[in-house]
Amino acid sequence: MHESYCDERQSLVDITRRLVDLNTSGTTDSADQPVRMATSIYCDENLFEKEKKEIFLREPQLVCFSSDLPEKGSYLCFDDLDIPMILVRDNSGQVRAFLNACSHRNARLREGCGVSKHLTCPYHAWRFSLEGNLESVYKAETFGEIDPEKYGLTQLPAEEKYGLVYICPDPDGKINIDDQLGEMASLFDSWNLGSMTLIDTHEFDMQSNWKLALDTFCEGYHFSPLHRESVGDYALGNISAFDCFGPSGINHRLAFPNKWLTELSGKPESEWGDANEIFKNFQLVHYLYPNVSLLISPDACEFFRIYPGKRVGEHVTRYSCYYRGHVPLETKEQRQEAQDHFNFIVKVVADEDYWVSGNLQKNMNTGLRTVTTFGRNEPALINMHTGIAAKLNVDVSAST
Ligand code: FES
Ligand SMILES: [Fe+2]
Structure with a gap:
């Protein structure tokens, strides 16, 4: 048996066990406190210019x-x-x-x-x-x-x-992918991300701030209400296993359970199957500072790169969908299935997630809503925004 296979299975078992336990106890990984932040994190032109200069033109990505x-x-x-x-x-x-x-x-x-x-x-x-x-x-x-x-x-x-290519726009900048991935490095290594097949790409040119776009990937609280007929059809809402990794824990990983995970409750781990079968019980969504959301599943990898636009309320998302299944994509039916998967993701993001981001942005641009609140059940959002603010050395707490 290949060594990375064993490591991968054990890592996936650990995640599954946590999700089963969270579901049994009717809770989710949580922050200590709810956090209120200023909506200016999405609307302030000066902050936006600082982000472009001090993050996007300076940091490895x-x-x-x-x-x-x-x-x-x-x-x-x-x-x-x-x-x-x-x-x-x-x-x-x-x-x-x-x-x-x-x-x-x-x-x-x-x-x-x-x-x-x-x-x-x-x-x-x-x-x-x-x-x-x-x-x-x-x-x-x-x-x-x-x-x-x-x-x-x-x-x-x-x-x-590990199949990842990082660049740094600062000629004097330093990149260390092992530091970026921290304790997740061996799991990334086991996924062979360097040998995937590109299915298709899509560009979302949006009237919303780049961090609002990232927000949609950072919590499962919205699955049941917003994605009732899409993601909410197969995912358990408002449950996630949350982990931070990388420099100062600025990156994170969220594991979102699928509904059939509940069938594992009471079943011994030895009967959960191989890594591939275990992996089918949840979605793994990674935030890789500063601007990437990376979804890994047994058959696919969804790679979202999110870039600031010309103004604070604009951004571009570049989505690339890769196939990483164990069966080669050979027949017309297999290729169609992969294409259907890509089309499904584009539709969910465009019609549901980014529809919300666009209307949030319009409301916040009015200046009449100055506070945005993150619940205890949204620890990844708190971690991401706190991490970005720390990088910029700015205070983003709500003043009232
Ligand atoms: S600018 Fe490239 S050869 Fe002249
Ligand atoms: Fe969503």
Whole structure:
């Protein structure tokens, strides 16, 4: 038996046991106290500018999976921050991130994604290696001596581990994926997230603040009322097992039980089946600071990256759905099933979660509602907003 399989099963058993016990006792993992925060966390332009500058342009963040850069020469443009980037898998297999700018007169090198042996600038054809070195200059004699050392691409920090690719937009920033994942690292390792198959992507361009979008992934209190006919049809509402991990516990994981988990009550753990069967009893939703919600299930991975828009009440969510099932996606029916799953998630998020985020934003923009309250049953929200506020060194408590 493979070692990570054993670890994964035991980790999943532990989560299941906690959920069974919470359900039996009619409770949920909870914060010590309800918390009241100022609604300005979603509406204040100055805070928003500070978030963009001090978080999104400074902190390490998960941008894609290893399978999005599948071979040497694979490249992927990344334009969701104010720094245009290109991610490249170089000739040694290492992932690198560069400013997507030529060293001659700063033209953009590539669009979209693809595979290329070199990066040749479309403007005047200067050519760069996948390692970012200047290889050749068109009509070089007009430039006299060019020191290739001074004319490489501008590199930014990037790290790849456990199938995750993190970048840091700050050239002097440091990334350590093991630190980011903390005690969750071995479980992430067991999931083979680097070899998933992309099903489809969707962009949500919303009139709501980026943190409001994240909020919808951070509690199960709303499952029964808001998602009555979708998620609420199979999930037990208002029960979650909550864990923090990573630097200062800023990341979190929520396990949301499915209704059939109740059948395990009274059944010995040895009869709960293998890791895959146990995993079918709940949804695991991770918040990875600063802007990612990552849902892992036995067959799929839902990857939501949430970026601030131009103004405080706007954001863009990029959703990528990956297949990670044990059976290869070969037949038309299998592919259709995966596509149906993707379509279902898009519909739930658009028509239910983000419909709510949009109307919350409008109400808070009036300035007539100055307080937002998080219940004891919403510990992940409290943890996330407190963590972000601590990073920015701002007080977000409600004044009244
Ligand atoms: S700007 Fe790239 S070659 Fe001129
Ligand atoms: Fe939801």
